[in-house]
Amino acid sequence: MKEVKGMVISDGVTYTGEVMSDGYQDVPHGMGMMKYTDHNELGRFQDGELNGVAYINYHEYMYVGMAKDGGINGWGLKAERGGFTFGIFEDSKIKVNLTPLAGILWSKAMEEAGNFNRSATYVRKNGEIFVGAPQYMLYGEFGFHFLGNGEVFVGRKEFDEKGLTGKFLHFDSEYNITKGEYKDGELVREIDDSEFVSACEVFVNHKYMDFDINMNYNPDNFLFGEKKLLHVVEAGKTPTNIILKANIGRVIGNKFECPGWINEDTVWFMFPNDDEYLEDRLMDIANGDNPWMPDFSEYSVEFYNDFREANNDHQVVYKHISCYDEDADYELDVFDYEFSAGDDEEADGYSMNGGNALALIPNFSYKQSQLSDQWRNNGWYYTYPSIRDYVESLAEGDDVENFFGWLFDDARFNNKTIWSLPMEYEEAYHKFLNLFPDL
Secondary structure, eight states: OEEEEEEEEETTEEEEEEEEEOSSSEEEEEEEEEEOSSOEEEEEEETTEEEEEEEEEOSSEEEEEEEETTEEEEEEEEEETTEEEEEEEETTEEEEEOHHHHHHHHHHHHHHHHHHTSOSEEEOTTSOEEEEEOOBTTBOOEEEEEOTTSOEEEEEEOTTOSSOOEEEEEEOTTSOEEEEEEETTEEEEEOOHHHHHHHHTOOOOGGGGOOOOSSOOOTTTTTTTSOOOEEEEEEEEOSSEEEEEEEEOEEETTEEEOOOSOOTTOEEEEEESSOHHHHHHHHHHHHOSSOBOOOGGGEEEEEEOOOOSTTOSSEEEEEEGGGOOTTOOOOSSOOBOSOOOOOOSSTTEEOOSTTOGGGGSTTHHHHHHHHHHHHHHTTGGGTOSSHHHHHHHHHHSTTOOSHHHHHHTOGGGTTOOGGGSOHHHHHHHHHHHTTSOOO
């Protein structure tokens, strides 16, 4: 391993830092900086590509976090003039937004950095990127420490300590969050809000330090990529959005069980209210008696410091990509009820037995999953913009074969068209189709 300075990569692109020879030429590999015409990339390179802890500066804004596949993935932050976002990123887009919980600490770090009139971002050869107030005679470092393994420590580092020793909020690689006292990066003991706030010399109302939200922060388990059946228990409109409140249920045999009332586990979903077609689809979902299976990969999660909901210190809202705006101010409590979820006849859930049309489709939930997987994994999204469009093409196209025989597990319906089905089976198909909303 050797180091170079100003090595020309291509026209207008140079590299300074550690390199490794591939037998023909030197390739960026290790800590270094790539200068482009419109931005700089500092951090850990692997085989010529930024892959690891990274600081990407576009001058108007910057990213700090773990770079992978050309974007920030995992714990990260985006900062620009007048704005700051912290949380879990996916392809440089915020996926789980914890800014309301960490924002006061960011303000403190920038205030201290401003007092020293120094740059607030430092890239170190040990694989750490530090954002905050620099170390001086009477001060430890206060700010955000991004480590090469994807972890983040936020707090004040004790003076003259080489390792991460002090009292920190620790965001680990498994997406757990711990308030604790650390020695050389290892947890010595967990601490309470008062001790953490005192160590950071920052005033924070304790309720804003409650990171103990009853959810798993790991994106793999944060409902993303998973198939969850939900039931909408309340729906309404704010001046800017449509909001659905839903509970997660389960299917046992042919029965869908789900709480029919708002509780501490109720999940909020937010959509724009300026699309009449979308509103009609949401009304169908809210007033329908079928479970709803949203595609969680199309949502970002916002955490709000909202203390109006009983038993819920922080409001968690899934915001559909069609209305996601980092700078928007969303009102969650101004409901103009233009539509509402259907009334529950059973307090413990909706029956899928008896007269429900979906009972005619054996294993309807599994078949729904099969079609969803085909649409995603076989590239049909290039041809059909939604799963619903794909299913309609299989059932109602000119060259349909055996779809309804497969759907109903009944060979009598092979090569049937939708209009030739018995009425109750046609109704069952439309109920099934409504499980694939265009959102």
